[in-house]
Amino acid sequence: MKSTLTRLKPRLRHPGRYQVVQSLKAAAAAIIAWALTGWWLAAPMALMAPWAAVALVQGTVYRSVRTAGQLVLMISTGTLLAAGAAALTGNTMIAMVIVLPLTALLGNVAPVGGQGLYASTTALFVLAYGSYSGPAVGHRLLETLVGAAVGVAVNAVVLPPVHSQHVGGLAAALPRDSARLLRDIAEGLEDYDTPRAQQWHQSAKDLLAALSELYVGRGWDSESFRLNPGHRLRRWTPAPSTDWDPVWARVANRLLALTLTLWEAASEDRGLPRPPVSALDELGRVLSAAAEACEACRSIMVDGAVDEEGQDRRNAALAEAFRALAAVKDQMNGRGPDAGAALGSLVADCQALLDDLTPNEGDADVGVLRPRV
The missing domain is CATH 1.20.58.220 (Phosphate transport system protein phou homolog 2; domain 2)
Structure with a gap:
């Protein structure tokens, strides 16, 4: 362990002020989003809100806004496709076989950068937890919107990054x-x-x-x-x-x-x-x-x-x-x-x-x- 740490030490960089500020902002955005959805709204899957909030504390405010649109689009698409496949087939395994190739392909071809991954991961969450009823889908989309709004707002209001x-x-x-x-x-x-x-x-x-x-x-x-x-x-x-x-x-x-x-x-x-x-x-x-x-x-x-x-x-x-x-x-x-x-x-x-x-x-x-x- 000591020799491993010795080899890694030269590669470790002391975090600068920008990295510290952005990290604390991401953590604060996740806490606020969780408090709003999990504590105040008592949402059944409040995880989506802090997940989105952390992802949207980006290096610039413009990038946060652009990424928010891409992320919401991919999560909404993955949620709706998974819920629709589950409702039609009535079987989680068959729904996965149908949905995952579609969402993976969509994530790779859509002009959304790294946000394409969220279509497949959201579909997996929906099917794995069996939360594909109408109210559950509505809650998931609402939680995503709340988290996106919190992430963008925190990045824009609290020391917005200037490089x-x-x-x-x-x-x-x-x-x-x-x-x-x-x-x-x-x-x-x-x-x-x-x-x-x-x-x-x-x-x-x-x-x-x-x-x-x-x-x-x-x-x-x-x-x-x-x-x-x-x-x-x-x-x-x-x-x-x-x-x-x-x-x-x-x-x-x-x-x-x-x-x-x-x-x-x-x-x-x-x-x-x-x-x-x-x-x-x-x-x-x-x-x-x-x-x-x-x-x-x-x-x-x-x-x-x-x-x-x-x-x-x-x-x-x-x-x-x-x-x-x-x-x-x-x-x-x-x-x-x-x-x-x-x-x-x-x-x-x-x-x-x-x-x-x-x-x-x-x-x-x-x-x-x-x-x-």
Whole structure:
């Protein structure tokens, strides 16, 4: 048991404020729905109300409303089909043989996402408990409606979820992690080995994974303002502009290519020789200055056009990076074809990286980087 817990511990994540709030809201919605149907209405199958309420405390108010319609439709369909089959056949087993294939197929083909499962599970509940008389069916549908209403109401009224803060954290992490990787490469260029180069390449892949997470998060952020009655009353910080997303996508891809070249140059299985130490030293200066530019861009992302200090810091770092890159280019003359290929690939990736971090003409005053065509 101890060894199992030790293996699982690194995979366990500390719950954030959002997870805690949504979990408590789901529990509260279930308790309220149970109190209304089981205690006040004395419904015979009050389980349906808290079941629906928990399912409808979703990540956005809009998603709760949309899911409520889908869930009620599937539960109603499963209930009516099961009750009808039981009434016609008078036998629970035969009714299951008739209804379950229909509800399972309906759940898979209907455009209701994961709510399609409720058609089959509801039909099973109806037939297993024998609650398919007219009053029982009416109670089941009423309990479902009460639970759906409670779940949507709790999610909309009690701290309705807004995802701007989460998206802001994801966006700010991209320049921070890019700068961290660039500094790590710059510090280890002179004597790096294959495992370290492989680690750099994996870190570059992680940047692309973080970018995908950001794209998903922006979708949640946009959706969280739809049908949200409380977003104007809550304090929130807008996420950085989407104009920056293509920039960090290109930076991540440049780093992926750069680290792949370094990895191949360090591998004994490849015929690509390692660039000379003098060139690697200058490349280290390029990458250190690029890391400084990334951190300056992060400051501009957060503060916007008012961050003149961040703009000056970025411009100075880019100027230093281009000077160091010019020194690397001077060392390319006279190299052998293989050594020139490795160094040329690194120079091309660094040139593209610096171009991506440089604002287009007219954008430097506002601190916004525009996608390059």
